[in-house]
Amino acid sequence: MEEVKPSPIGTISGPEGDGQQSLEEWRGVLRHSTAHIMAQAVMRLWPGTQLAIGPSIADGFYYDFKLPNDQRFKEEDLVQIEKEMKKIIKENQSFVRQEINIEQAKEVFGDQPFKLEIIDAVEQAGATGEFLEEVEKGNSVSLYKNGDGFVDLCRGPHVPSTGHIPAFKLLRVAGSYWRGSEANPSLQRVYGTAWESKALLDEHLYRLEEAEKRDHRRLGVEMDLFHFPPEIGSGLAVFHPKGAKIRMLLEDFSRREHLENGYEPVWTPHTAKSDLFAISGHLGWYKEGMYPGMELDGSTYYLKPMNCPMHVLIYKDRLRSYRELPLRLYELGTVYRYERSGVLHGLARVRALTQDDSHIFCAPDQLPQELASILKFILKTLATFGLKDFQAELSTRPEKYVGDPKDWELATEALRDALISAGIDYVVSEGDGAFYAPKIDVHLKDAIGRKWQVSTMQVDLQMPKLFDLEFIGKDNERHQPYMVHRVLFGSVERFYAILLEHFAGAMPTWLCPTHARVLPVRNDHEDYAMEIVAKAKAEGLSFDMEEANEPLGARVRKAKLEKLPYILVVGDQDVEAKTVGVNLRGTNDPERGVGSGEIIARIKSEIDRYALAGE
RNA sequence: GCCCGGGUAGCUCAGUUGGCAGAGCAGCGCACUCGUAAUGCGCAGGUCAGGAGUUCGAAUCUCCUCUCGGGCUCCA
Numbered sequence: 047m048e049e050v051k052p053s054p055i056g057t058i059s060g061p062e063g064d065g066q067q068s069l070e071e072w073r074g075v076l077r078h079s080t081a082h083i084m085a086q087a088v089m090r091l092w093p094g095t096q097l098a099i100g101p102s103i104a105d106g107f108y109y110d111f112k113l114p115n116d117q118r119f120k121e122e123d124l125v126q127i128e129k130e131m132k133k134i135i136k137e138n139q140s141f142v143r144q145e146i147n148i149e150q151a152k153e154v155f156g157d158q159p160f161k162l163e164i165i166d167a168v169e170q171a172g173a174t175g176e177f178l179e180e181v182e183k184g185n186s187v188s189l190y191k192n193g194d195g196f197v198d199l200c201r202g203p204h205v206p207s208t209g210h211i212p213a214f215k216l217l218r219v220a221g222s223y224w225r226g227s228e229a230n231p232s233l234q235r236v237y238g239t240a241w242e243s244k245a246l247l248d249e250h251l252y253r254l255e256e257a258e259k260r261d262h263r264r265l266g267v268e269m270d271l272f273h274f275p276p277e278i279g280s281g282l283a284v285f286h287p288k289g290a291k292i293r294m295l296l297e298d299f300s301r302r303e304h305l306e307n308g309y310e311p312v313w314t315p316h317t318a319k320s321d322l323f324a325i326s327g328h329l330g331w332y333k334e335g336m337y338p339g340m341e342l343d344g345s346t347y348y349l350k351p352m353n354c355p356m357h358v359l360i361y362k363d364r365l366r367s368y369r370e371l372p373l374r375l376y377e378l379g380t381v382y383r384y385e386r387s388g389v390l391h392g393l394a395r396v397r398a399l400t401q402d403d404s405h406i407f408c409a410p411d412q413l414p415q416e417l418a419s420i421l422k423f424i425l426k427t428l429a430t431f432g433l434k435d436f437q438a439e440l441s442t443r444p445e446k447y448v449g450d451p452k453d454w455e456l457a458t459e460a461l462r463d464a465l466i467s468a469g470i471d472y473v474v475s476e477g478d479g480a481f482y483a484p485k486i487d488v489h490l491k492d493a494i495g496r497k498w499q500v501s502t503m504q505v506d507l508q509m510p511k512l513f514d515l516e517f518i519g520k521d522n523e524r525h526q527p528y529m530v531h532r533v534l535f536g537s538v539e540r541f542y543a544i545l546l547e548h549f550a551g552a553m554p555t556w557l558c559p560t561h562a563r564v565l566p567v568r569n570d571h572e573d574y575a576m577e578i579v580a581k582a583k584a585e586g587l588s589f590d591m592e593e594a595n596e597p598l599g600a601r602v603r604k605a606k607l608e609k610l611p612y613i614l615v616v617g618d619q620d621v622e623a624k625t626v627g628v629n630l631r632g633t634n635d636p637e638r639g640v641g642s643g644e645i646i647a648r649i650k651s652e653i654d655r656y657a658l659a660g661e
Numbered sequence: 662g663c664c665c666g667g668g669u670a671g672c673u674c675a676g677u678u679g680g681c682a683g684a685g686c687a688g689c690g691c692a693c694u695c696g697u698a699a700u701g702c703g704c705a706g707g708u709c710a711g712g713a714g715u716u717c718g719a720a721u722c723u724c725c726u727c728u729c730g731g732g733c734u735c736c737a
Contacts, residue, residue, distance in 0.1 A: 219664090387662070388732085389662095570694085616696090627696070
């Protein structure tokens with residue numbers, strides 16, 4: 047529960063203004079009011095502008111406009127709009143709420159087609175009793191009037207007057223569509239942020255700057271981990287030696303964990319004939335997400351967008367006994383998906399991705415136990431990386447689906463039960479399931495708060511039917527197994543991106559390509575430094591050495607910028623006493639005189655435990 | 662895919678009204694041999710994303726393509 051705090055703003059104007067709002071709700075009101083003032087400013091500067099909607103969002107607000115004659119905002123326009131907004135704030139106009147009936151509303155907003163559409167929706171909702179997200183149902187609507195005659199259709203509430211906006215800033219302009227659909231007119235969206243004090247605004251802007259520094263795309267370049275060669279194509283990454291080493295360590299972790307948890311490795315090719323994807327339903331329901339077919343020997347081959355159909359074929363290769371179930375097939379499977387050019391985003395959304403994929407075939411009565419143990423596996427995996435700030439979502443049957451709605455119901459309830467018995471908070475996302483199954487998704491936030499789906503588990507009753515899967519039960523009869531799709535990382539690439547941002551590039555020691563750099567103080571300490579590198583290598587660790595061609599301070603700085611977890615300095619005293627000076631990442635004062643065997647044992651133990659910083 | 666904004670050395674960025682393409686860092690060479698976040702000097706580095714056009718002359722203006730960023734939609 048959010049703490050109820052005294053209002054930083056003062057009172058708010060509207061029916062909900064009963065003083066019970068949380069701080070976040072107050073900020074929502076402040077931001078929504080700022081959006082109104084922005085709309086007012088835009089109306090002054092571009093008379094004839096059509097207003098769409100202007101809600102508050104996390105940390106800010108936006109407003110969608112259709113400018114007269116299809117004009118577009120430019121970056122410089124934001125300065126103008128801000129200036130006008132400041133004027134309106136100075137004028138301290140009151141926000142006056144007024145309830146009017148539908149007929150009156152249609153007259154007031156006669157020249158505002160988007161508002162009219164909303165009013166129509168309210169009217170219809172009033173008739174049907176249907177709930178609408180953006181408006182209260184009913185036979186009347188509310189509007190807010192400001193001093194100079196600006197009127198906006200709005201549910202409210204608002205701050206009492208325009209003077210109650212202590213600090214705001216417009217951030218960027220973007221394109222959008224009316225009601226988010228490409229079929230509708232395109233609009234101009236302006237994003238901004240507003241806070242109850244200048245200090246909080248500055249803090250927020252500073253946070254945004256800091257977040258930019260941990261953007262995985264930027265770290266990827268700075269740390270020489272990966273890049274996207276245009277010659278290969280959009281959304282297709284190459285991993286450089288250091289980046290690939292990190293990736294390998296992640297994948298090794300995944301393999302080890304799966305083998306220890308009762309999964310069986312499989313391997314499947316990257317392409318298959320259309321026959322396979324026709325049976326699985328992919329060509330019917332997912333074709334727009336696939337690379338186009340390749341003609342070969344009279345067949346059409348597709349790159350696989352998912353691993354499931356191939357895993358199904360492994361199951362189906364022979365008759366299965368109930369004794370084999372649950373059968374957990376696991377593969378780091380690389381799949382290819384056509385993602386629209388505008389949605390690609392570094393490693394977080396690519397066109398070639400490797401899933402830590404498993405398909406579990408089980409008897410119906412094994413399902414609850416299996417789902418519970420998958421959830422546990424997911425949580426344990428996230429905990430290993432210190433990822434605590436996640437959100438679970440239960441996604442239900444989408445509009446485009448295969449199978450019987452009754453099966454969907456059964457599968458959805460099984461997932462819900464798993465969440466409830468694990469005591470995990472979740473939200474329901476109606477209609478967001480895969481075309482073949484409902485799912486539980488786990489979402490993680492990146493550096494700037496964008497949410498990305500990572501782990502998912504899906505209960506699939508369709509694929510077993512489509513492929514006629516069977517097993518022989520205790521009763522010597524044929525039965526159909528259930529099938530669960532699940533990933534823990536989601537895709538290695540996306541998880542990699544999330545981890546880079548989570549750790550701001552300072553990966554836990556066990557995920558670092560190089561564990562320590564040994565720095566000889568003078569050239570004549572190099573032999574001793576190399577001895578330590580060799581000793582570490584014999585213990586399975588990866589150390590390197592940089593010759594004393596530059597001052598020690600410069601080499602220390604370089605190693606720090608490379609975010610190496612350990613810098614080991616060796617000089618006269620160390621050669622004498624067989625010790626090293628330990629400079630640990632994130633600390634300022636080095637520890638002198640640590641035995642060379644001791645530091646190697648320390649680092650080794652850290653790696654063996656998958657330790658996070660400070661553990 | 663759609664809207665907006667970008668693309669100049671490996672990286673970060675200057676580049677005036679159209680008039681000889683620059684800096685810092687990184688790289689390479691030489692000197693320095695140093696105890697915990699930048700030693701000095703020198704060298705090299707470019708089809709100004711690509712193509713077409715306007716012009717005596719284009720990094721600069723126009724058009725097209727590619728690509729990146731912010732959104733919309735979509736999703737691991």
